[in-house]
Amino acid sequence: MDQKSDQTTGSLQALDGLPGDVNGLAVFLDIDGTLLDIADTPDGISVPLGLPAALARLAARLGGALALVTGRSVATVDRLFPGLSVVINGLHGAEWRDGAGRVFGTGLTDEFSAAKHRLREQAARWPGVIFEDKGAAFAAHYRLAPASEGQVRHLMRALSESVGDGWKLQEGKAVVELRPRGRDKGDALMQTMGHEAFAGRLPLAIGDDVTDEAMFAAANRLGGLSVRVGTDRRDTLAQGRVATPADVRAWIERVAR
Numbered sequence: 001m002d003q004k005s006d007q008t009t010g011s012l013q014a015l016d017g018l019p020g021d022v023n024g025l026a027v028f029l030d031i032d033g034t035l036l037d038i039a040d041t042p043d044g045i046s047v048p049l050g051l052p053a054a055l056a057r058l059a060a061r062l063g064g065a066l067a068l069v070t071g072r073s074v075a076t077v078d079r080l081f082p083g084l085s086v087v088i089n090g091l092h093g094a095e096w097r098d099g100a101g102r103v104f105g106t107g108l109t110d111e112f113s114a115a116k117h118r119l120r121e122q123a124a125r126w127p128g129v130i131f132e133d134k135g136a137a138f139a140a141h142y143r144l145a146p147a148s149e150g151q152v153r154h155l156m157r158a159l160s161e162s163v164g165d166g167w168k169l170q171e172g173k174a175v176v177e178l179r180p181r182g183r184d185k186g187d188a189l190m191q192t193m194g195h196e197a198f199a200g201r202l203p204l205a206i207g208d209d210v211t212d213e214a215m216f217a218a219a220n221r222l223g224g225l226s227v228r229v230g231t232d233r234r235d236t237l238a239q240g241r242v243a244t245p246a247d248v249r250a251w252i253e254r255v256a257r
């Protein structure tokens, strides 16, 4: 993961799905495909140079009502945005760090650890398939090995059956994950809205992937706003749309000023 200057900024027209200002809003941001451009590998992502500072400005502008809601682990988000003091919901909502810095999550079992070990070993034998260890979750990425998708799915289904009810399979962009069952991104948004800095505001949820749909549903239920990033025609509960993560970053720069 490296840092680079952000040379691509979205056109104003493409920002139509996002509000012109953030007064009275609480903002929930997904990371991969929303804040950051999709890369070939989980570690291949780049954090644009000005982004951490822009997020800190946005958090201040919102009186602290900014949360990152991601499939990554809280520890990984801390590495991506060191020193950024906002609520973080990791592992698609199963793990979270509150405003006071306390981390909550799921414990591991022997069966889960054995399944993780098996995927790690098998992925090493499949050229291009990438194993990602996320603590209480793990993932098999086939973006660089699309022909292996069937084998990856088959093994992940078998591993899911071996770990019991505590975990569930999760589809994503060229990835299959095993993640803790229970809280999703919608639950994460609902719980976070109860925090002091968020209470009394309307949520704005921005995301790009299937697990963000639960967050969109929760924001809509509370009378808030939901915006999907992307140009494909997949069905979505989001009310608005922008084209690319660069558009989201340009919007953050603008409203955080």
Ligand SMILES: O=P(O)(O)OC[C@H]1O[C@H](O[C@H]2O[C@H](CO)[C@@H](O)[C@H](O)[C@H]2O)[C@H](O)[C@@H](O)[C@@H]1O
Pocket: 030, 031, 032, 033, 034, 037, 038, 039, 040, 041, 042, 043, 044, 045, 069, 070, 071, 072, 132, 134, 139, 141, 143, 172, 173, 174, 175, 177, 209, 211
């Ligand atoms: O909820 P998100 O913040 O969107 O995280 C979802 C998953 O993102 C990452 O995988 C995706 O992005 C990678 C980097 O661009 C890409 O190579 C991969 O194909 C995508 O699926 C991350 O690695 C996963 O752990 C997250 O669950």
